[in-house]
Amino acid sequence: LSAHFLWIGDRTRQLDHAHVExxxxxxxxxxxxxxxxxxxxxxxxxxxxxNPNNEIGKVVLITxxxxxxxxxxxxxxxxxxxxAGLNVIWQCDPMHGNTHKNPDGI
Numbered sequence: 001l002s003a004h005f006l007w008i009g010d011r012t013r014q015l016d017h018a019h020v021e022x023x024x025x026x027x028x029x030x031x032x033x034x035x036x037x038x039x040x041x042x043x044x045x046x047x048x049x050x051n052p053n054n055e056i057g058k059v060v061l062i063t064x065x066x067x068x069x070x071x072x073x074x075x076x077x078x079x080x081x082x083x084a085g086l087n088v089i090w091q092c093d094p095m096h097g098n099t100h101k102n103p104d105g106i
Contacts, residue, residue: 007031023050031060040080047086056087064093
């Protein structure tokens with residue numbers, strides 16, 4: 001597999017699944033999407049699995065909560081990651097969760 005920047009998606013970050021296991025062997029920096037369905041403790045565990053040496057610059061947490069939920073959900077993720085002493089880069093995905101629907105729900 002070759003790519004500029006790989007990430008673990010919001011639906012593929014289960015600790016016992018192949019996606020996380022595959023990423024364990026990647027040396028390059030990688031991302032982990034963090035959204036409304038994220039469990040902050042699970043995110044911390046995924047970070048530990050893919051970055052067991054806690055290297056600075058290895059893991060980018062890509063937040064995708066949307067403008068209406070970020071204030072409620074992001075602080076707990078920050079607290080758990082900080083309390084675990086994990087080195088991560090924080091990045092906001094401004095598109096996910098920030099779409100608008102028309103009156104027909106489209």
